[in-house]
Amino acid sequence: MWSPPNPREYNAQVWQIVERIPKGRVMAYGQIAALLPTPQGVDDETYRRLGPRWVGAAMRAVKGVKIPWWRVLNAQGQISLPAGSDSALEQRHRLEQEGLIFDAQERLDLAAVGWQPDDESDA
């Protein structure tokens, strides 16, 4: 994954969306990328491919930023951090504490707990 033309601004936009995710709900990297406008100087084609990874980059940059970063998963409903890593364990713990349940394959049912800004059934 690389970084968008203006990382600082892009990250801010990503975090702005992440902080709106209700407790007990989650969003995928690609889903968040799709909500943001294609950064200037980048064609839609390129953004379509790299957007999700840039969102991942924004999440990596989250240090000390107060947002529910653990509610962001990959499109498969799985935690995208290195399995077994401290951060991965922390993410899973926080999600389970919000009542979310992982299946035998360490996945969450996005169709059930996935969320988007216009989703009325939040909270």
Added chain:
DNA sequence: CGTTTGACTACGC
């Protein structure tokens, strides 16, 4: 200075 390595996805088997 060549390789490896990323908080990703869609797509083809």
Added chain:
DNA sequence: CGCGTAGCCAAAC
């Protein structure tokens, strides 16, 4: 439904 692969850039090794 699971697994491998392409896409594609820069920085760390």
